[in-house]
Amino acid sequence: xxxxxxxxxPSLYDLTLAELEAWLAARGLPKYRARQIFGWAYGQLVAEYxxxxxxxxxxRATLAAELPFAPYPAVREVAIxxxxxxxxxxxxxxxxxxxxxxxxxxxPDRATACISxxxxxxxxxxxxxxxLGGLERNLTTGEMVAQVVTLARRARTAGRALTNVVMxxxxxxxxxxxxxxxxxxxxxxxxxxxxxxxRVTVSTAGIVPNIDRLTDEPVQVNLAVSLHAPTDELxxxxxxxxxxxxxxxxxxxxRRYSERTHRRVTFEYILIKELNDAPELAAELVRRLAGTxxxxxxxxxxxxxxxxxxxxxxxxxxxxxxxxxxxxIATTVRWSRGVAIAAACGQLRAEHETxxxxxxxxxxxxxxxxxxxxxxxxxxxxxxx
Ligand code: SAH
Numbered sequence: 001x002x003x004x005x006x007x008x009x010p011s012l013y014d015l016t017l018a019e020l021e022a023w024l025a026a027r028g029l030p031k032y033r034a035r036q037i038f039g040w041a042y043g044q045l046v047a048e049y050x051x052x053x054x055x056x057x058x059x060r061a062t063l064a065a066e067l068p069f070a071p072y073p074a075v076r077e078v079a080i081x082x083x084x085x086x087x088x089x090x091x092x093x094x095x096x097x098x099x100x101x102x103x104x105x106x107x108p109d110r111a112t113a114c115i116s117x118x119x120x121x122x123x124x125x126x127x128x129x130x131x132l133g134g135l136e137r138n139l140t141t142g143e144m145v146a147q148v149v150t151l152a153r154r155a156r157t158a159g160r161a162l163t164n165v166v167m168x169x170x171x172x173x174x175x176x177x178x179x180x181x182x183x184x185x186x187x188x189x190x191x192x193x194x195x196x197x198x199r200v201t202v203s204t205a206g207i208v209p210n211i212d213r214l215t216d217e218p219v220q221v222n223l224a225v226s227l228h229a230p231t232d233e234l235x236x237x238x239x240x241x242x243x244x245x246x247x248x249x250x251x252x253x254x255r256r257y258s259e260r261t262h263r264r265v266t267f268e269y270i271l272i273k274e275l276n277d278a279p280e281l282a283a284e285l286v287r288r289l290a291g292t293x294x295x296x297x298x299x300x301x302x303x304x305x306x307x308x309x310x311x312x313x314x315x316x317x318x319x320x321x322x323x324x325x326x327x328x329i330a331t332t333v334r335w336s337r338g339v340a341i342a343a344a345c346g347q348l349r350a351e352h353e354t355x356x357x358x359x360x361x362x363x364x365x366x367x368x369x370x371x372x373x374x375x376x377x378x379x380x381x382x383x384x385x
Contacts, residue, residue: 008095011071012041012063013149014142016182017189023067029059035191037063042192045153071095071142074150084108087337088154091349092147094119098136099349101169102147104154104162105337112164113151117144117180118171123205125226125239127272129304130170130349138176144183152193166201168224170349173202174210184219197221203268208245211253215260223257224266224297225250229276230285238276251288258293264330265294271317272301273310282320286327295330302336 015023020034033055040052047069049060076091085106092100100116119136121128147169152162165187167173173180180202187195201222204211214223227250229235235242242250254265267289271277289296298321300311312320317333324331 008071008140008143010067010140011142011146012037012067012069013071013145013186014140015067016186017191027062033059038189038192041069042149042189045149045156047153070150071140071146075099077154082337085111086158088151090147090150090154092143092150094143096137100139100143100147101349102151103169103337104151106155106158106160110163111155111160112166113148113155113162114166114168115144115147115151116169116171117167117173117176121171122175123172123239123241125205125228126307127238127270127301127304127309135171135175138179139171141179141182141186144179145186148183148187148193164199164201165195166203166224168201168203172205172207174204174207174214177210177213181214181217181219184221188219201266205239205241206245206250207241208249208253211250211257215253215257220261220263222263222266223254224268225254226270227267227285228270230281230288234276234281238272247288251292254294255292263293265292267294267296268299269296270299270301271312271320273312273316275309277312277316277320279319279323282323283327286324286329289329290327295332296324298324298331298333300333300335 012020017034017038020037021031024031024033036054037052040046044051046052049055049064049069052060055063072092072094074090075093077088079086079088085108087106088104090102090104092102094100098119100119102116103114105112105114116139118138120133121130122135124131124134148162148165155162167180184197184200184202187193187200188197197219198221201224202214203224203226205226211223211225214221226239227235227247228238230247232242232246235247245253254267257263258265269276269285285296298317300317301309303310311317321331321333
C-alpha cells in the first residue's frame with residue numbers, strides 16, 4: 001500500500017451521535033438507531049455489528065460495509081504487574097503500516113488510558129523517543145477513539161471500568177486540534193461512553209494560541225503543560241517550540257485558562273540529571289508559578305535512545321520537590337509506569353520497528369510534507385519554523 005496516498009476510511013468511531021443520525025437519515029433510516037448503535041458500541045463495547053441484535057440484518061450489513069468498526073488492530077500487548085496495579089501497553093498497526101501506542105494503567109481507585117494522537121510527533125523535544133523521527137501523520141478521530149474503546153474493553157475484561165483518559169502518548173494534541181476535540185466530544189456523549197470531559201486530560205508542549213482556543217471551548221478538559229524548565233534558555237534547549245512561544249507567554253496562557261475555567265493547570269516537569277534539577281531552578285520555578293492555580297508533576301526522566309538523559313538520584317528529586325512545596329506549589333512525583341516493558345513514551349514502537357526491520361527514519365522523510373501544526377484559524381504556520 002502506498003504510504004503517501006493513504007487516506008483513512010471513516011469508521012464508526014469517527015462519527016458523533018449527530019453525524020450518525022444524519023448518516024442514517026441520508027439513507028432513509030430512523031434516527032433512533034444511532035442511539036442504539038452508540039449503546040452497543042460504547043456502552044456494551046461490542047466489536048462487531050452482528051452483536052447488535054436489535055438492528056435489522058440489512059442495516060448491520062450496510063454498516064459493516066460502509067462504516068467499519070476498528071480502524072486498526074492491536075498487534076501486540078505487553079503487561080507488567082506494578083505495585084499500584086497492572087500496566088498494559090498495546091501497540092496498534094494502522095492500515096498504512098504505521099504504529100501507535102496506548103497504555104492502560106490500573107490504580108487502586110481508577111483506570112487510566114494514555115492514548116496517542118499522532119504517529120510520531122512534530123515537537124522534537126530532545127529527551128523524547130517519539131520526537132526522534134518527527135511527525136509521520138495525524139491520527140483521525142476514529143483512530144483515537146478506537147484506542148480508548150480497545151482499552152475500555154481490556155479494562156472490562158479485567159473487571160474494571162475505564163475512568164480517565166490522558167492524551168500523553170505519542171504526538172501533540174494541540175497540533176491535531178479538531179480531531180482531538182472531536183474525539184473528546186465522542187467520549188463525552190451520554191448515549192455512548194458518557195465520559196465526563198473532566199476525566200480527560202490534554203497534555204501540550206505549549207502551543208499558546210491553541211491553549212487559548214481550548215480555554216474557550218464549551219467542553220472543559222484538564223490541561224497539562226509540559227514545562228520542563230523555568231527559563232527560556234534551558235526550555236528552548238529541551239522543547240524547541242519554546243523559541244516560538246516562550247515561558248512568559250506560555251504561563252500567561254495557562255493563567256488565562258485557569259482564570260476562565262477555575263481549574264488547576266498541571267505542569268509536567270521531567271527531571272533530568274544535572275540538566276534541569278538544580279535547586280536554583282526549583283526556586284526560579286516557584287517565582288514564575290507564584291499566583292498561578294496549578295500543580296506540578298515531577299517526572300523522573302526515562303532514559304531513551306534519544307540521548308544521554310538520565311533520572312537524578314532520589315535525594316535530588318526530593319530536594320527539588322521540597323523547594324517547590326516550601327514555595328507553596330502543590331507537587332507530586334510521578335514515576336513513569338511501564339518502564340520495564342518499554343511502555344514509556346514511544347519506546348515500544350521504537351523497539352517493535354527495530355525488531356521488524358522497519359527503517360526508523362522513513363516517517364521523517366514523509367513528515368516534511370505534513371504541516372507541523374495542522375492549520376487552524378488560530379495557528380496557520382509551522383511551529384518552530
Ligand atoms: N506532546 C504532549 C503530549 C505527549 S508527551 C506534551 O508534550 O505534553 C507526554 C509527556 O511525556 C510529556 O510531559 C513529555 O514531556 C513526557 N516525556 C517524553 N519523553 C520522556 C522521557 N524520556 N521521560 C519522561 N517523560 C517523558
